[in-house]
Amino acid sequence: MTRLTEMMNIGKEMEAKLCSVDIDSAEKLVEIGSKRAFLRLKDAYPNVCLVHLYVLEGAITDTPYNYLPDETKKNLKAFSDQYK
Numbered sequence: 001m002t003r004l005t006e007m008m009n010i011g012k013e014m015e016a017k018l019c020s021v022d023i024d025s026a027e028k029l030v031e032i033g034s035k036r037a038f039l040r041l042k043d044a045y046p047n048v049c050l051v052h053l054y055v056l057e058g059a060i061t062d063t064p065y066n067y068l069p070d071e072t073k074k075n076l077k078a079f080s081d082q083y084k
Helices: 012-020 026-032 034-044 050-061 070-081
Strands: none
Touching: 012 034, 026 034, 026 050, 034 050, 034 070, 050 070
């Protein structure tokens, strides 16, 4: 099992939040996907925002979140906007 903090963009605070919603490894985050993980976090932490979704996607794709492709960011923003 790979620790979440070994993934791109995931610090200790994000790791703690993910663990609190039963995502306790890198493998589990990849399996669940950024969007479902985001929804779990959003339920537990209402202040979770679009940047968190970018961070999750970047972790899964091993990309710094601010370097995600524009098309990916557009898709993630449209998804996030549904849950404001």
